[in-house]
Amino acid sequence: MGLKICPELLGRLARGRTVIVVSGTNGKTTTTAMIATGWGGDVITNATGSNMPAGHVAALVGSPGSRVVLEVDEAWLPEVVRTTQPRVVVLLNLSRDQLDRANEVRQMAERWRRVLSSHPDDQLVVVANANDPLVVFAAAGARHVRWCDVPTSWLGDASSCPQCTRPLVHESNSWRCSCGFAKPLAITSTLGEGLVVGSSPATLDLSIPGHFNEANAALAVTALAEVGVGVADSVGRINALRDVAGRFTYRRWNRHTVRLLLAKNPSGFTAILSTIDPEPVEVWIAINARIADGRDPSWLYDVPFESLRGHRIYCMGERRLDLATRLEYADVDYRVVDDEASLPVVAEPVALVANYTAFSEWLARTAPC
């Protein structure tokens, strides 16, 4: 589909519908699935991996229905916001990912800020993570923002102020710069012991793992509240969500049972590694570096693999030697798997962490349990 005609067509297809768009470095697909599920009933959404205008057009064309949630590639967000006139824009986080393509994460925040602060539609609401300085910088110019105070562990790209580049000071649950740029005070939603959206408390009890997914759920519930979905209703439905495009699911392959986990960049990897149980000690990790993965796997050195000491890592994928080298320097026990038939069969399900194209390969090669 020609990219030139796409935006115009996308604009026409979106007209008259209630559109929510979701963007950020990590959690886009899961949060989009949470919103689609939490809304209840028929919701139009784009297929996994098709998060650019051609994929949005494909989702909307021939699909009647007024409720739409779209996952949007970070670089395409300004264009999609301009053309689809969304009711809600959800901004999850911004960190380094595929720098060979998207060069500089700060430039991205700048572009988001430009489109959100100049948007003509007074109805537009931005739901944004108040703990990510780059997201706050991007959202701060919008007319209506619902700030979500959710735990955000990766701040490796936010040590200098997005506004003036001086060092940011992070302390307890807050951050600020001497230029005045700081964590917003007017918080709408808080995720601490429990979730509170506006004045409505709710109990998150997700079926998928990871604290980062609780943060994603908090933003999803906040976005849904903006289109009139009660907090208790959306939370109940999101708690039951089990399968997001194969992620977090148990699958069979030969005599192995694996739990498929997707991690594409340092922040995603850091979050996923925290979900890995001490047993079994075997963990499979598959790394590719194709165009869709980013051709440069140097980010492996930004992942705290040291947390895997005590495990034995089976290094797979086209860049398994890059991974093995990283693990050797991290003093983590590893095996380079040149022949996958040689993988030992373990009684318990094995965590299989894979980046984008490696994940797709494993999803295709495995079967549901």
Add this chain to the structure above:
Amino acid sequence: MLKIAVLYPDLLGTYGDGGNGLVLLERARRRGIDASLAAVGLHEDVPDASIYLLGGGEDGPQRLACDLLAKGSFSSRVESGAHVVAVCAGLQILGHSFSVEGNEEYAGLGLVDVVTRRGSSRSVGELAVRVGDRWLVGFENHGGRTTLGSDIAALGAVARGRGNDGVVDGYRSQRIWATYAHGPVLAMNPWFADEVLATVLGEELEPLASVADRLYAERCATLSLRPLE
């Protein structure tokens, strides 16, 4: 005691450059050499070290790192005997000037006689450089075009990618190595890590076999680089 200091990884660590410090530390320790690794934060002074590592960074953070280095003791420590491995933004900061955020020229530390201007396009991809009788491999991602002064030697000749200007990459002075290759470069090129270590320690090192040798061979083969004699 070999003291390794990674400078401002919060600002200059965009491409896993912190890994270079880890590689030097581990390759020293595995040979029984006493070594320490410090990551220097934004609010800390530059500590005494045998070798400093500077990585890559985005425009704003690069400027901030340059300001911090200019204020502190870094230059005098380098002039009085410390070694430096500088990658990408780090390479640019050590020179007379570099251009960030458009074409605005920014003063560097002036430790090395090089100037970096904005290139006409960004250079993103595999980089291979012939350094003596070895290949140095890595990945480059930068918009700089670096010109060397008459008294400074390039690190090597570019065989794949752009490096400084499409002809040569980086520079090499008595105690400074600089390249546009990240990867991080010392992890991908174990021979280069050992050359740096041997120079800093002033002694020959025993060979150290590791999976990095396989990685290096695989990268060279992927880039169709013939072995050099």
